[in-house]
Amino acid sequence: MAYDLLRAFGRRIRWGMVGGGIDSLIGEIHRMSARLDNRYELVAGAMSVDPAVARETAELCLVDPERSYEDYRDMAEAEAAREDGVEVVTIATPPHLHAEIATLFMERGIDVICEKPMTRTLEEAVDLKQSVTRSGRIFALTHCYTGYPMVREARALVKKGAIGAVRQVECDFPSGPFLVEEPQRDKRHWRFRPEFMGVDAILGEIGTHAYQMAHFVSGRLPVALSAHMSVLTPGRETFDDAHIVLKYEDGALGRMWLSFVAAGNEHGLAFHIYGTEGSLKWHQERPDQLWLQHAAEPARRLTPGHPDRMTPEGFHACRLREGHPDGYVLAFANLYRDFADIFFARALGRSGATPYAHFPTVEDGVDTMRFYAAAAKSNAQAGAWIEL
Numbered sequence: 001m002a003y004d005l006l007r008a009f010g011r012r013i014r015w016g017m018v019g020g021g022i023d024s025l026i027g028e029i030h031r032m033s034a035r036l037d038n039r040y041e042l043v044a045g046a047m048s049v050d051p052a053v054a055r056e057t058a059e060l061c062l063v064d065p066e067r068s069y070e071d072y073r074d075m076a077e078a079e080a081a082r083e084d085g086v087e088v089v090t091i092a093t094p095p096h097l098h099a100e101i102a103t104l105f106m107e108r109g110i111d112v113i114c115e116k117p118m119t120r121t122l123e124e125a126v127d128l129k130q131s132v133t134r135s136g137r138i139f140a141l142t143h144c145y146t147g148y149p150m151v152r153e154a155r156a157l158v159k160k161g162a163i164g165a166v167r168q169v170e171c172d173f174p175s176g177p178f179l180v181e182e183p184q185r186d187k188r189h190w191r192f193r194p195e196f197m198g199v200d201a202i203l204g205e206i207g208t209h210a211y212q213m214a215h216f217v218s219g220r221l222p223v224a225l226s227a228h229m230s231v232l233t234p235g236r237e238t239f240d241d242a243h244i245v246l247k248y249e250d251g252a253l254g255r256m257w258l259s260f261v262a263a264g265n266e267h268g269l270a271f272h273i274y275g276t277e278g279s280l281k282w283h284q285e286r287p288d289q290l291w292l293q294h295a296a297e298p299a300r301r302l303t304p305g306h307p308d309r310m311t312p313e314g315f316h317a318c319r320l321r322e323g324h325p326d327g328y329v330l331a332f333a334n335l336y337r338d339f340a341d342i343f344f345a346r347a348l349g350r351s352g353a354t355p356y357a358h359f360p361t362v363e364d365g366v367d368t369m370r371f372y373a374a375a376a377k378s379n380a381q382a383g384a385w386i387e388l
């Protein structure tokens with residue numbers, strides 16, 4: 001069943017990467033995720049800003065040296081000109097390059113899987129959405145945490161009314177293990193250098209994950225926000241802590257705490273969504289536990305792996321039988337699998353063949369960049385309410 005579309009398509013997708021070299025944090029996670037379901041073959045890449053690292057990454061991944069490029073522009077030209085050129089490209093560079101690279105490939109008929117935050121600015125995000133529409137390409141944004149079975153289950157339960165009408169939305173991302181001391185300027189990562197993503201980069205790096213997660217699960221987008229950000233690390237030039245209040249249409253409120261300096265925390269992403277009848281609570285570090293709490297009943301710990309105990313949407317994301325923990329890479333791989341199946345369904349003219357396939361889209365990217373711009377503006381105006 002899981003392989004029907006792959007079998008009908010008859011081969012793996014010819015896949016390329018821009019960024020994500022062995023000098024990166026996230027590149028290998030993408031490669032693991034793409035390998036897991038046998039739907040992609042890495043055939044080309046411009047995988048590092050450093051040509052030697054790009055070459056070495058390609059070598060390690062058994063990519064033909066002729067298809068390892070020093071510049072992504074050359075890659076887009078050369079691959080589009082080949083009969084066997086890449087069909088899908090993943091963009092895993094720092095975010096200030098995402099919009100340019102995505103547009104370059106989509107204009108040449110190549111579908112895109114793009115890392116978050118989608119772009120550098122809201123204006124770029126709006127333009128990118130137009131490029132996606134104009135080109136007719138498939139575009140996915142790797143807000144990977146939405147690939148977890150119990151996150152998809154939470155979303156489906158909210159939709160079914162399991163907690164009544166959603167009222168309060170809390171989604172926090174207070175991380176912090178290694179980032180409480182700022183290194184010398186020349187040794188700082190781009191996340192902490194304002195010339196890349198501005199002084200508000202925390203909003204893109206972890207804020208967009210939390211914002212998109214809150215929307216994904218609750219089904220609700222706020223209409224206004226008030227943000228307060230601070231720099232808690234001596235010598236740091238970018239904000240490393242943010243508290244944001246969200247206002248919804250009916251006057252309900254939501255809240256986000258984002259931090260790079262929550263000392264002692266590990267990852268930190270978690271949500272608690274409250275409805276009129278109960279609430280749903282989930283933490284990324286215990287991803288196979290979703291807590292359903294109703295006022296008049298003991299809390300229920302929901303777990304993945306059994307079709308009779310889950311919604312079809314949630315079960316679609318499960319790979320293992322109950323009692324066998326999966327985790328981050330399997331969640332990430334769900335985005336790759338669902339993207340590939342939608343790619344195959346389109347090629348085979350089988351719309352409707354992928355009822356539960358899901359990945360965040362360019363629209364989510366525009367929403368998250370609208371949040372980013374509004375939170376930065378609000379903070380600059382001492383927490384003024386800014387409409388979204």
Ligand SMILES: NC(=O)c1ccc[n+]([C@@H]2O[C@H](COP(=O)([O-])OP(=O)(O)OC[C@H]3O[C@@H](n4cnc5c(N)ncnc54)[C@H](O)[C@@H]3O)[C@@H](O)[C@H]2O)c1
Nearest residue numbers: 019020021024025026046047048049092093095115116117
């Ligand atoms: N989805 C997630 O959970 C998650 C986790 C971490 C990072 N990210 C996102 O992934 C992206 C990359 O983050 P990272 O932490 O891996 O960054 P990184 O700095 O560790 O790696 C960036 C990679 O891009 C390459 N690169 C830079 N400029 C390039 C260019 N012009 N051409 C080709 N390659 C180039 C670098 O050589 C490196 O391989 C960011 O958008 C980040 O926000 C997402």
